[in-house]
Amino acid sequence: MESSHISxxxxxxxxxxxxxxxxxxxxxxxxxxxxxxxPKGSFFGLVGESGSGKTTLGRA
Known part of the structure; x- marks a missing residue:
């Protein structure tokens, strides 16, 4: 089982x-x-409406 890079x-x-x-x-x-x-080695995207908290989540 591959370990997570970010959790x-x-x-x-x-x-x-x-x-x-x-x-x-x-x-x-x-x-x-x-x-x-x-997961380590994966790609992902964070999608949502304006003001939904995407930037705040990334900065936290």
């Missing part, structure tokens, strides 16, 4: 929306609970 489990990226004096600021869920495996 991601339950990745979430949230960004705060502004600031608040009291309590936690509201957040935007840019990426929520993403898991993927990319």
């Amino acid at each position: 991601v489990r339950n990745l979430s990226v949230h960004f705060p929306l502004g600031r608040q004096l009291f309590g936690k600021p509201p957040v935007v869920r840019a990426v929520d609970d993403v898991s993927l495996e990319i």
Whole structure:
């Protein structure tokens, strides 16, 4: 069995929306609970609509 080159489990990226004096600021869920495996030596593409989190996933 070939091992994975990249493996991601339950990745979430949230960004705060502004600031608040009291309590936690509201957040935007840019990426929520993403898991993927990319086998060594394979090619893949990440496709989605504008604003769907493709760049955020790549940067995380």
